[in-house]
Amino acid sequence: MKSKLLRKLGPLLLGAAFAAELSLPSNVRAEELRIGFVAPTTGIFAQVGKDMVDGFQLYLDEHGNKLGGADVKFIVEDEQGKPDTAVTKAKKLVLQDKVHMFIGGLLASSGYAMAPVSSAEKTLYIASVPAADDLTQRQLDKYPYFIRTSWSSSQPHHPLGQWACDQGYKKIVSIAADYAFGYEVAGGFQKAFEDCGGKIVQKIWPPLGTKDFGPYIPTIKQDADAIFSLMVGPMSLQFPKQLRGAGYKKPILGGGTSYDEFALPFMGDEVVGDVSSLHYSAAIQTPKNEAFVKAYRAKYGKVPSYYSENNYTTAQWIDEAMTKAGGKWPGPEQFIKIMQGLKIDAVRGPVSMDDMRNPIENIYIKKVEKKEMFGYDKPELWNTVIKTYPDVSQFWTYGKEKFLAQPVYSRDFPPCKFCE
């Protein structure tokens, strides 16, 4: 009987031993800076996740795995493109690995999901990609341990609206992916364009992941001067191809992700001449960017996207902040203050932080051109910068108070006054 009981309990005891072993505290050394990095490394966003990790890793490799004198323990966790998993992994990084900060997240939903973890665990969260406007606008006060080193969705698209107006476009049709990021991008463009005197005469919202634009293209109003499109992922590749294939000759403007370096290598010559805006282009003509593109391409075999640059610059930002803190972790509140006080000479250009913890940075209006760049011997598609708007904040020219008084951009805001 006793042996029978033992036999039954044996596996349980084993399990207990296993669980106890899991609980051993990890080795903690004083001079170590532990950085958790949450990115999708499996699933449909795995390639974007790779760009994110590679960008950060490149900076670490170039600096002997040290940031501001501290040895970095860089822990990558897979969020699988799901906000639930992002939360679990962020908590794992904080609770088990005792990280000083966690970085990353890809989708706005992951950013929104992880920000409360930073508040609850009193740990710094640096959003190096998630762009949801309200994270650094109307909801910022909920997240005192949150800071963003990338961009807010509408930030590059206010200047694009202004630019479109300056080109003399009077009427534009907007076609944008039907989700929050699409609303914020298209909303920013519409706001600036209409404030300057332009008219958005039609708004079309194809669902996220649309591959066949056949039902939408014939409905586009023919009397418009141009089209503004916001596409993401595979949509970016399909839309211009199908629109040009349908015989559309007028200019196409695009939100940042419609033509970013992630989509560009897979596009055909039909996109040459299309104009988009973002806070980074791989074709910025500065020695710093050229060196970055060459180093990145030599190591990873592809042109860096803004996902790569954002994380590279995040590493740089942490590096300079740690240097200023004397190589010792000063605690999250102090670290945010230091980060806010820095002016970074980044790959994308000069960057600083506004008082709502979102970067003030150059916004580039870019035109797709086929040419040879940086000594590469094949003509390729590049986002040539045709105009730079320096030091653009997330509030554009509206001023913080006035901007925050309006609701966040949505399907119905700004209202389509000139639609029939």
Place this chain on the structure above:
Amino acid sequence: MGTQRIKILIVAVILVALALIVPKSGSFVVLLATRAMAFAIVAMSLDILLGFTGLASLGQAAYFGVGAYLCAVLATKFHFGLGWDFWIVVVLGILIGMALAAIFGLFAIRASGVYFLMITLALGQCVWGLAYRWNSLTGGDNGINMSGRPNFGLDLSNEVTFFYLVLAFFTVSLLLLYLLVRSPFGKSLAGIRERELRMQILGYNTWLHKYIAFIIAGGFGGLAGVLWAQTNGHVSPETVVLTTSVDALLMVVLGGAGTLVGGAIGAAIVFGLREYLSTLVPWWQYVLGGVYVLTILYLPTGLMGIPERIRQARARSKKEPSQSGDAKKLASVPS
């Protein structure tokens, strides 16, 4: 009856062991165990349909989702359910899951087999579509962030306290579902699974039986949703998406359909591999895939089928020398 008692004892010992060991094994393990148990309730509710009634549903995430969204919307829009009224939210979550299942059941129960699967899939996607597009209520794809867990004397923001609460809900759910499948009602569900026509001839209203089982499963789905929302502090359309339903189905099949605890074991394994192993190695997906393939190939009755297989193998090897006749052979066949 004796083996049944031993089984209950084993489950009880495991639950007690969980209660004792998990809180001491690091906060991340506590978090994972909480998530796995909250999700295990959905898996078990699905087992009522799949394992006991023979209805393979691909829409269980719908009830899970409405429970989660109800909890999140009440907490953020109405500040309801942050104190003792959390218990009202639990009841409402169960009711909304049941109500939705009562509506969906009218469409789904008339069909069976693949048709039932497709209808539940379509209905589940309707809920996903609502969650995704109804921006003013659900926040669209950004989802809803909750500001913290309820505190009613018991502070649930403490992970260990919350773990015990979920463990309690899990235990009670397991007990209720166990009583359900052992009841005459549960037996008639098994009868429908084995041969629906015969049950009809015997005078059972099989449609009503299936409908009620569907509603009960929906109720437990709603309960799990409420717990899930509190576990993550965040609800998004990802909670309601098709893969959540598929996950639940895979967990039940992995653990063993028609065993109740099989769903829980499946949940533990899937969460363990997907969320614990993925922190250790990048090739965790191969392990998960391998487990699925091996289970389907060698254990069509799931992991819970292992003891039965061993017993059968033993009985076979015993039978050959002793020739003890048919009575023993019958006893070794699962009833």
